[in-house]
Amino acid sequence: MNAAEIIAAEVREEIRRRGIDPRTEPAPTRELVVQAVHDYDERTLAGSLPLLADVEQTCREIFDQVSGFGPLQQYLDDPEVEEIWLNSPHQIFVSRRGVSELTTTVLSEADVDELIERMLRTTGRRVDLSSPFVDASLPDGSRLHVVLPDITRKHPAINIRKFITRTRNLGDLVALGTLTSAAAQFLSIAVAAGANVLVSGATQAGKTTMLNALTGAIPVRDRVVTCEEVFELSVPSRDWVPMQCRQASLEGTGEVTLRNLVKEALRMRPDRVIVGEVREAESFDLLVAMNSGLPSMGSIHANSARAAVTKLCTLPLLAGPNIGSSFVTPTVASCVDLVVHMRLDRSGQRRVEEIVAVPGGIEGEVIELETVFTSTADRRLVRGHGYTHLGERFAQLGHDIHTVLEAA
16 A cells, blocks of 8 residues: 555544544544644654655645545546546546546546445435446536446446536626627527527537526526436526436336426426426427426537427427327427527537527428527627517517617
8 A cells, every 4th residue: 555545544444433524524524634644744754654755745635535536536626627537547538628638647446436436425326237327416516427337348437527607697608708799688688588498509519508597597586497317507596496317216116207307397386497408208398388388498419400499399209109290390380489509619619609590480391490690600600691589578578679689
């Protein structure tokens, strides 16, 4: 054992003896670590123990081991790191502003197993051979995903998507260059007016960030219910009920799916329902909410706004054999008001690529779209040639939609 391993073992034993929870009691834990490191440093004078290269660095490493997530804690603490993923003990990557890089951190197989166990201990979820996948939220709000062998070839795969609160509203996204102030004003009024909004984009394009920013435009008195696989959204509302899915128990009972959550949300007297991401049959229940006049928002994986609308016409068919295109397509056309499509540039910049309106028309089973905002060749978001059907709703809030769009 090296010096850090010896000290960490001593600290863990003292933590158990005193009944301290390192996750909720960081101050006494840090005191124990500092004392243990200095005690060890004094004992090395006898010459029988490995010497410490840097006392302060050792204190940080030991504290991360016993109260955090070991060698990965430095990346969780780094505000520039957005995501961390591990392909093997010696392949650990991080993403900073959308650009990935291979780190110099190297773990052992035992380190990885202990890391997974420690992370899941804080979530109440499990992963094993019978259930080799797991999604969970870490204490800081980061989203954890783990896959075990033999689903992976040899090593467990770990993804940690950090919960970074750089943006709380559309104004914050304007400051980051994600969209223009004119587009932000348009979306803000649309959300306040009760428009049904679908946010689309590829993985890491910024869909959840945009969805979160849009919730900042919801009137403060509205009751909001959010449904997610794991908690990611943070709604600035005084009347907000967040709900997340739950995996089945070892006996195979107690599972709560996203579709269950959406159904239950409709019974909770909501003014708004937000679904973190629709992937399967729950898209049908989101459409039901929209069709009932309940303002709703959600996100979906797609390569364009048009592809998002097409996908939303397909996914609800998974809800059952009695659900057909003859119902779904007209419902999507009449319910969805706007699609905000996000894109991640090669430079790592997340931006709104287009905002389209869904006025309700269908031609040959194809839903008509109007491009309200579009991107130029040099990636500027500008006014498109299309118009939206939301003029009356804007007027109810005292805004002339033509004036708002002309400002773009």
